[in-house]
Amino acid sequence: MSPSDAPVRIAIAGASGRMGQELIAAVLQNPAVQLVGAFDRAGSPSLGQDAGVTSGQHTSVAITADVAQALHNAQVFIDFTRPEGTFQHLEAARTLGVKAVIGTTGFSDEEKTRIAEFAAQNAIVFAPNMSVGVNVTFKLLELAAKALSTGYDIEVIEAHHRHKVDAPSGTALKMGEVLAEALGRDLKDCAVYERYGHTGERDPSTIGFSTIRGGDIVGDHTVLFAGTGERIEISHKSSSRAGYAQGSVRAATFLQRQSTGLFDMFDVLGLRD
Template sequence: MKQHKIAVAGASGRMGQMLIDAIRQSGDCELSGALDVAASPGIGADAAAFSGHTSGVLIHSDIRQGLKNADVLIDFTRPEGTMAHLAVCRELGVKLVIGTTGFSEAQKAEIAAAAKDIAIVFAPNMSVGVNVTLKLLEMAAKAMSTGYDIEIIEAHHRHKVDAPSGTALKMGEVIADALGRDLKECAVYAREGVTGERDPSSIGFAAIRGGDIVGDHTVLFAGTGERIEISHKSSSRANYVLGSLRAARFLENRTSGLFDMFDVLNLK
């Protein structure tokens, strides 16, 4: 069986460690590199030491050193880190799975440009369930294009630094596209004071931060005499890990192009 040679960014973090453990248990994936910031206490240690195993792969802060044996890098870090990794991946021909959120429009354009040279799966949420939910939202929006007010409510742990979540924004984009609207023009991110009546063409967002909530997302379609709620709730980060490994496998025979989880799951 062919082994997928995968490097992991943020190897000392929660997602990084879950990815490393999942790769070890996968049967068809091999940990070939591990990256973290220079200040991380894990630098120089075996990447699997946290689990009591030995991988033979050390955690590096030098990006080229961490990628030299990799076919694919999986990155769930911060935008500035991902952009640094992107530049080196493009230079070395290493494919990329990006689960990082919070990018600016300019950074998204840079990712799209890099995809002309390397294959990239870029999705704000790697969960299979979330992406099936996005497809359901597309169908619902088309069926309820008039007479329904749309609100997106998301909840995450107290440590999350961006709001709304990348997944909530993706939900808004999918719904807006299905309705022929531009999310930049119709999104409402805050309400306070005397706001006036709700604009029926708007898509509202509400963000909750607290405790150790992994990630809850609900889209409310509120009509006259009824409301429809489509929800996805994560109880563990394992769904993101399994989806990102599926994305890495998807890239095996692709040399360039920008893909998302709809491509990976054949939902288009």
């Protein structure tokens, strides 16, 4: 087997969490990749346990709080944690020359610039949603926005589980960015995130956002194009986190061919114009 055919060696951040366990399951199911590290925050009750603890699979990889130890044999790490944790992991990865797939959301514009700086040394795939289906949806939204640029009001509606801490979701914001760019606008200037009281008539140049939080909703996103006499809705609904995990593994294999640079799922899936 040539080096290019060898499985991509992957470490998982937040390994004991729901998404971490989904990522581990996806890695174990894919012969193109190999699990070599798993790490979580200090104090996690899963430290020292096998990384397949939730799925009941034996991996011979123990969950550790030592990021450097988890990354020492990895080529790529996948991170769906929190911004502050992701930056700590990136610092360790930079020292060790490990690439990154970042699905963490809630970054500020300044923090996104910092991620781009890391990518100048080690290649990174950074996207608010790693699902293949969601990214195809982004492309459909781009096409729809261009065709429905006049005479249609645009609203983004998203729903997630009660535990999600940021709103609107990173996916909803990315949808807004895709829509705004297709319309030749800047989302910062046209987004409306709240409506209350006497708001006056709707400004047709705006893009509205509605957020729902409740139960165990994995992630539902709908963009409504409301015209006169008709409505067009483009939706993506997730029934599990498996799609996010599978897309992340696909992104990790994409990075095998990259040394530096900041990429997103459009690059991974060949959707870039």
